[in-house]
Amino acid sequence: MMIDICILGTCGMMPLPGRWLSSTLVRCDSSLTLFDCGEGTQIPWKSLGWGFRQLGAICLSHMHADHVAGLPGILFMVAHAGRTEPLHIYGPTGTTYITDGLRRVAPEMPYPVIIHELKGHEHFALPGGLQASCAPANHGIHCLAYRAELPRRPAFQAARAQELGLPVQLWSRLQHGETVEYQGQTIKPAQVLGPPRRGISFAYITDTRPTQQLAMLARDVDLLICESMYDDPEDLPLAKSNAHMLAEESAGLALSAGAHELILTHFSPKIHDTRQAEKAARAVFAKTRAAKDGMVVSLDYSNEQEA
Template sequence: MLDVCLLGTGGMMPLPRRWLTALMTRYNGSSLMIDCGEGTQVAVKEKGWSFKPVDVICFTHYHGDHISGLPGLLLTMGNADRIEPLTLIGPKGLERVVNALRVIAPELPFEIRFIEITKPEEVIEINGYRITAFRVNHNVICYGYTLEILRQGKFSPERAKEQEIPLKYWNPLQKGQTIEADGFVYTPDMVLGPDRKGIKVTYTTDTRPTESILRNAKGSDLFICEGMYAEEEKLEKAKGYKHMMFREAATLARDAEVGEMWLTHFSPSLIRPDEYMDKVREIFPNSYPGRDGKSVELNFEED
């Protein structure tokens, strides 16, 4: 089970009823964030979630509306007596940017670990997530993220018995361990069926449509995509500032064959995104406007 919450849906500046960009997920006792705009920790509190279990924060890029909430969040974590390490992931320059922001949060009771992304696409395995970071097309270096919870094949006691594998090795094999004992090598594939469908969420913002989004979002259960502009007359502005139109996001969702799409990162001038959804749903029916605090519980498919 993966909980997903869109904490903030605003682009450029916070509004009275719209926080800046941030996403939060919860899985197996660990929480992950993508982006941390101004007001993120307030948005977490409004949702009733806790930032104490946040172990990983990913950043798409280093514009203020995506990272300006970090110093305050770090201070609050420190004041809550957090001692567990915090891992930050982001484009090259992450450590320099964060250390500059930490002028106002210089002393923390926990370690910060940095993973800087330097390639067009990188995969990071951490806390049960497989995170794929992929370059998108903004006016600064920017990445989208795909989060996957993989699910191994079903354990088969029958196969274990047929191969006379001792009972004491069943559990470690089921956990993916290879066992060498008594002159034999027992591997997980001897007792596990084919991999089962896991959970996949793709998040991308501040970009024009790209092949990398289409490829990485393919088959996602949930696709969260920026919709900076809805009005057709804003197309040239979207191209100039390298943002995305509602209909462009819907086309990506349709072509990537995702389960559901949420739009986010709305322009401050876009007060009522709901009014434009009929045309969006003509392209991809299972589309929804994001709103602060919108959440879903994603579960594994039944066997």
């Protein structure tokens, strides 16, 4: 299995020609999860061609308009695609109030909308087998950063199973963690499974100042998707007053977290060429890319974990 991630939009504050508001769509085992939902999010999503029916969850960082105003359009598109299964919306305190207000133009859907308000530090399941957690961000209002992981089962040791004389028909049950009885013996999964293996993970952090808590949330992730509101060090006072980050601060967060790769997004409308942000970040954290609208990244289990 793998995780496919599309950066639908890369702009903060307001959409621009050729640059939609910051939002990220994640596909895992054909199921979809959306992170943030600014105005017009359904348009780049429609161009992507992943469909809408499989959207099972939306994770909102906070309640500013550039992160939530696209909800009615997305809910309509999901309904039009024929979804009847519940759709879960996760977000900080205030998510219910804002969602209910936005849904006044979309009051009746053919599927239940279930809202979960989080304080930070919670763990919860996302579609496709993803295991998620969150942490408070530092943005002046209730704001959350998210981490999602796809666990990986230990490798099945066929040679051990053969030594125990186990028929092949029992292997799958053991591989999936089930204890089996065979010829008077109780065989536990640990007897035929290898050591624990690292899964794959990503973190989504936006609209915040860098904090140690966020570095801990993103510890050792394969990919950190992080805001880069400003690219000029002279904008540091502005970044501090608006509770955002410079590109080099985003890179510092990736470095502190031990992330494997950094993708910058949520650029200020005044940034027309994101190469400067990328250059500034790479001086701190070499494996950095500036996102482009529609960029797709796939995360898979690393080769060294195949043994």
